[in-house]
Amino acid sequence: MSALLEAKEVTKIYARAQHPSLNNVSFRVSKSEFIAVMGASGSGKTTLLNVLSTIDTPTSGSITIDGVNIQSLTDSGAADFRRDKLGFIFQEYLLLDSLTIFENIAVPLTLQKLPPKKIENMVKSLAEAFGIDPQLHKYPNELSGGQRQRASALRAIVKRPSILFADEPTGALDSSSATDLLNTLKESNKALSTTILMVTHDAYAASFADRILIFKDGCIIRELFRQSDDRRTFYESIAREVAKLDTER
Amino acid sequence: MKNLSMALKNLKNNLSFYALYLLSVAFVIMIFFAFTSFSMNKVMLEKISNDGRIETMCNTISVFLMAFVVFYMSYSNRFFLRRRTKELGIYALLGYRKSTVLSLLMTENLFTCTGAFITGILLGGFFHKGIVFGITKLLDLTVNHSEIPLFNPNAIMKTACFIFAVVIVSVLSNSRFLFKTSLMDLVRYEKSAEKKMKFHAVLAVIGFWAVISGYCLALDILRGTKSLWTTVDFYPVAMLTFALILSGTVLFIASSLPFAVQAGKKNIRKFYTETKIITTPGFLYRIRSNSRTLIMLTLLSAATLTASSVMALTLYYPIAAVSRMAPSEIECRIEDENEIAAIRQILSAYSSDTDVTFLQTDIYKVTSTAEQLPVEYGIGTSKGDADNERILREAGFECIPYSAYQALLEAQGRTKVPEHPLRVTRLCFRLCQTICREARTCRETRTGYTKYFP
Numbered sequence: 001m002s003a004l005l006e007a008k009e010v011t012k013i014y015a016r017a018q019h020p021s022l023n024n025v026s027f028r029v030s031k032s033e034f035i036a037v038m039g040a041s042g043s044g045k046t047t048l049l050n051v052l053s054t055i056d057t058p059t060s061g062s063i064t065i066d067g068v069n070i071q072s073l074t075d076s077g078a079a080d081f082r083r084d085k086l087g088f089i090f091q092e093y094l095l096l097d098s099l100t101i102f103e104n105i106a107v108p109l110t111l112q113k114l115p116p117k118k119i120e121n122m123v124k125s126l127a128e129a130f131g132i133d134p135q136l137h138k139y140p141n142e143l144s145g146g147q148r149q150r151a152s153a154l155r156a157i158v159k160r161p162s163i164l165f166a167d168e169p170t171g172a173l174d175s176s177s178a179t180d181l182l183n184t185l186k187e188s189n190k191a192l193s194t195t196i197l198m199v200t201h202d203a204y205a206a207s208f209a210d211r212i213l214i215f216k217d218g219c220i221i222r223e224l225f226r227q228s229d230d231r232r233t234f235y236e237s238i239a240r241e242v243a244k245l246d247t248e249r
Numbered sequence: 250m251k252n253l254s255m256a257l258k259n260l261k262n263n264l265s266f267y268a269l270y271l272l273s274v275a276f277v278i279m280i281f282f283a284f285t286s287f288s289m290n291k292v293m294l295e296k297i298s299n300d301g302r303i304e305t306m307c308n309t310i311s312v313f314l315m316a317f318v319v320f321y322m323s324y325s326n327r328f329f330l331r332r333r334t335k336e337l338g339i340y341a342l343l344g345y346r347k348s349t350v351l352s353l354l355m356t357e358n359l360f361t362c363t364g365a366f367i368t369g370i371l372l373g374g375f376f377h378k379g380i381v382f383g384i385t386k387l388l389d390l391t392v393n394h395s396e397i398p399l400f401n402p403n404a405i406m407k408t409a410c411f412i413f414a415v416v417i418v419s420v421l422s423n424s425r426f427l428f429k430t431s432l433m434d435l436v437r438y439e440k441s442a443e444k445k446m447k448f449h450a451v452l453a454v455i456g457f458w459a460v461i462s463g464y465c466l467a468l469d470i471l472r473g474t475k476s477l478w479t480t481v482d483f484y485p486v487a488m489l490t491f492a493l494i495l496s497g498t499v500l501f502i503a504s505s506l507p508f509a510v511q512a513g514k515k516n517i518r519k520f521y522t523e524t525k526i527i528t529t530p531g532f533l534y535r536i537r538s539n540s541r542t543l544i545m546l547t548l549l550s551a552a553t554l555t556a557s558s559v560m561a562l563t564l565y566y567p568i569a570a571v572s573r574m575a576p577s578e579i580e581c582r583i584e585d586e587n588e589i590a591a592i593r594q595i596l597s598a599y600s601s602d603t604d605v606t607f608l609q610t611d612i613y614k615v616t617s618t619a620e621q622l623p624v625e626y627g628i629g630t631s632k633g634d635a636d637n638e639r640i641l642r643e644a645g646f647e648c649i650p651y652s653a654y655q656a657l658l659e660a661q662g663r664t665k666v667p668e669h670p671l672r673v674t675r676l677c678f679r680l681c682q683t684i685c686r687e688a689r690t691c692r693e694t695r696t697g698y699t700k701y702f703p
């Protein structure tokens with residue numbers, strides 16, 4: 001499989017920090033891979049997501065997504081790049097409160113200047129596929145946290161991004177909503193071959209991924225691969241690894 | 250979704266949020282429009298101003314008012330923008346370019362300003378009518394109200410231009426904010442940890458005394474001739490007061506207040522009580538994170554107060570002046586008694602005797618050798634301060650009896666003789682009497698005529 005994202009010796013040092021938040025991190029993400037980044041808080045996993053997704057800039061190193069070196073992009077170039085190639089899911093949903101769910105999901109397609117009829121069809125069929133069509137004409141504040149996060153996931157998926165960045169997407173959800181959301185991500189990964197990079201500290205959420213990078217002090221210290229299709233076995237091996245990390249602390 | 254419908258949706262769903270902005274802008278526009286209409290109201294200005302002084306004052310005030318409104322609106326605009334940081338972050342993440350976000354904000358701003366403009370013009374028109382009505386009632390003037398339009402097209406034009414300028418200013422201020430703030434700050438908008446502030450004892454003390462001495466200095470003007478404002482000079486003392494109060498306010502809020510609270514924390518027995526342990530650190534935290542806003546609000550309300558009191562004084566000035574100014578319709582000064590017959594002859598040639606009422610008033614010219622005399626005593630006596638430099642007047646006070654003044658007003662059909670000039674005249678008389686007593690009195694009789702057209 002070809003590399004969709006390639007990070008080479010990426011380092012990020014914040015002005016007032018004593019240690020680098022990212023220390024010479026290199027890795028590749030293949031097309032339609034579902035990868036999870038784990039680590040304790042302060043291990044650098046969110047910094048990694050910020051730097052990879054054009055939200056922040058690295059101090060040194062290079063990042064290529066879909067053949068584009070993202071450091072070379074201008075301000076508007078980066079905006080266009082986010083519009084065409086990137087999808088985002090954040091812990092705090094980040095839906096636009098004054099728009100209905102339907103309109104929220106339609107915004108990325110409108111930005112890509114698709115014909116209105118096509119936009120309507122795409123939003124409707126995606127909502128039906130993921131079972132949120134009853135909520136389409138409600139406003140975000142009329143929905144539960146789980147429903148909002150699902151809507152925000154669909155907003156990220158609908159434009160078929162090259163890569164979807166998820167930052168603690170289940171952080172604010174109860175366990176059943178979290179499972180629903182993770183299934184949504186898994187489904188879109190399988191059915192639409194969406195490449196996903198998810199940052200989480202939760203072993204259960206990570207067990208939905210194909211591969212896991214474990215971060216500590218700004219470095220990747222371990223890499224776990226899913227051996228079989230059985231999520232439960234993978235979860236157990238992740239849990240063991242996390243327990244081992246905790247005792248090493 | 251197009252920018253336009255997005256902007257409309259934002260407005261519709263955040264109505265209460267925007268209503269505050271819209272109302273404050275509408276209020277400001279109402280004041281501005283009423284003021285502009287008043288300064289363009291030829292009918293009124295003809296009545297109350299005869300030398301262009303009111304017009305100049307109106308123009309000066311309107312520049313001041315405009316500057317204040319622009320400042321106020323760009324500040325409140327920025328304040329509202331800050332509350333929407335998260336929303337701006339979402340736009341950026343979805344791939345909106347900064348220029349597109351800017352045009353979205355501009356569209357919203359245009360809608361609010363148009364709404365505020367219409368509301369402001371409607372209210373301002375009636376407000377202006379109210380002012381005119383109040384002044385004519387108060388001064389007992391005869392004004393043809395139908396000649397004064399409710400909406401003066403010129404004033405509407407001027408206000409519209411001004412609103413346009415305001416929109417431009419807010420666009421500039423928005424773009425500065427947008428292009429200065431990184432995506433990181435927009436998306437990860439949680440406030441970065443507040444720095445622990447150190448409150449310097451020296452600054453705290455300076456701030457405290459600067460505020461106290463600033464206000465004492467301002468109040469010192471009440472002592473009249475003995476105050477520093479007269480003994481030193483007006484402008485240096487005014488500048489000093491301004492500087493003291495400005496720096497004092499900043500230091501007082503940023504240093505003195507928190508310093509005092511911090512010092513109170515050291516008293517352990519008083520600090521560890523049910524309420525103090527919550528309120529004291531809470532107050533310190535709020536000061537730390539909001540001191541700038543607090544300083545701005547304090548100074549802004551001070552500026553608003555100043556602006557509105559200057560405006561009130563300026564509007565009152567013509568009201569007060571008009572009642573003193575020229576109590577007769579046509580007045581001519583005559584130094585030679587023979588001229589009276591000549592004037593009567595000229596008048597009768599152009600009008601019948603029944604339309605014209607003559608009133609003859611004796612004017613007493615009072616001069617003095619006292620060292621300190623009011624400015625009015627010497628006005629118009631030297632080149633540079635006279636309206637018509639070819640006719641310089643002799644220094645002195647021209648006085649008429651109060652009964653003559655009353656007779657003149659009554660001849661004009663003004664039944665209500667204002668209270669205020671009464672006091673002025675009496676004061677003037679008392680002043681004249683004292684001057685007369687201590688100085689050589691030169692009695693020079695002059696005769697004035699008043700022609701009255703009913």
